[in-house]
Amino acid sequence: MTAPRQRKPDQTRHVLGISGGKDSSALAIYMRTKVPQMEYFFCDTGAELPETYDYLNRLEAALGKPIMRLNATRDFDHWLQVYQGTLPSASMRWCTKNLKIKPLEEWLGNSPAISYVAIRADENRIGYVSTKPNIKAVFPFREDGIDRDGVNRILEESGIGLPAYYEWRTRSGCYFCFFQRKHEWIGLADRHPELFERAVEYEDKVKYQDTAMRGRQYTWSQGESLRELLDRREEIGERHAAALARAARKPRPNLPLIEVLADALDEDSDEAGCAVCHL
Template sequence: MTQTTGPALKPRHVLGISGGKDSSALAIYMRDRVPEMEYFFCDTGAELPETYEYLNRLEAALGKPIMRLNAERDFDHWLEVYQGTLPSPQMRWCTKNLKIKPLEQWVGDDPVTSYVAIRADENRLGYVSTKPNIQAVFPFREEGIDKEGVNRILDEAGIGLPDYYEWRTRSGCYFCFFQRKQEWVGLKDRHPDLFEKAVAYEEKVRHRDTAMRGRHYTWSQGESLHELIERREEIEAKHQTAMERAAKRIKPNRPLLEVLSDALNADDDEAGCSVCHL
């Protein structure tokens, strides 16, 4: 007797929202092209208030909800699992457990097409799952859509940019270790309560590590947040010089975000998390 199989499963179409401009623009761009698209946001429990506000604006523009993942296992849960060790560029357990695993668990073994917001003017890949049932596609790269195209999509949709771009160049947790020194200063000015929470994490880890191993983990590589703020005047002076230098390189009347993004100085690390900062 010949065994028959049922019809092949139709692939799910999913698009991850980071809270940044590129993934948000891609969501708008694909809204009418793939009506069955499922949008998701990996909520670490440590996002900026501006990020949550922007997600609400984006949901209104999309006309459908954005699935929030990680409702039960946020950053604090995984911090305990890793025995109080802060994530860092060398050990990015936050990306693994708060971004990649939730996505892969959510889609399970379903055939999935994942839409990734890498622009045509970028030379990076972003996160591409190694699971055989998840196929990544790059609409912006395929359609030749660059940074100006992204800004145009957001402007025409009436949602513009997230407010944190007034002082920060990337989305992500308020205590992200990829933040520039000046962005930590900006966090203290804009959200002093969140800055103090970041300090509290650092202090808690410092006491534990000193007692157990004599190590000293910090959010900003090379110095604690207290030490960083003590250098505030120096950091701001370097940032101002970098901003003036960047403004001269960029065409007049360009958005502030472009000047901020180009205003690197010796304290800054240009690399970022390819999952969080789309």
């Protein structure tokens, strides 16, 4: 890999965040010759899936440049202590704020920067856009009309392919991400039982603290604990199988597995993931 170029203090930086998902990875490949001075970064929460780290290594080799890992000293456990054991949730996303947004803005400082965001042409969302005046967001896929099929072609032609977790999960992010669907929690229990148990331990610890102090119960998955969710394994599996069957009957033949999974919005959850993680 080539060493990063030295830059002048007032020189505009070009940065591209890698989430570990297919869209941001495809954008990195797409931009590697268009913007040779691009700086790639990954906000490491310390709670990523093993498949994510493996994929980052493959992507780094394909880019021929290092991907800067942020959060080397302040991971999820650090911030969990700061927030007194309160688990993050859809209504209180302190994980996104402290493990994704702050590290990026601290890393960039006050340097003028252009941030390349992997929103596709077929998506109706914005993603994370910094409010700092020195950071300007651009959307190459949207500007160039590249949709989901285009992203898949970029990854296939580059030889990178898709991250292995797409066999059972529809988005990147922490192994205990509260945006996971019920069947994805079952997938975690099957493929990474040690990580599932670690998520249960977080939940048990918080349950003990909150019951003792405020009588509340916080869980990763809405409406039930992970132990209760695992007890419903058969029911959840049946509902997910039915959702997959409905998605497969849609008039789009020969869909890859990830597309079928993404279309299988079962009754458990169809909420979009974090704007920073889900790229």
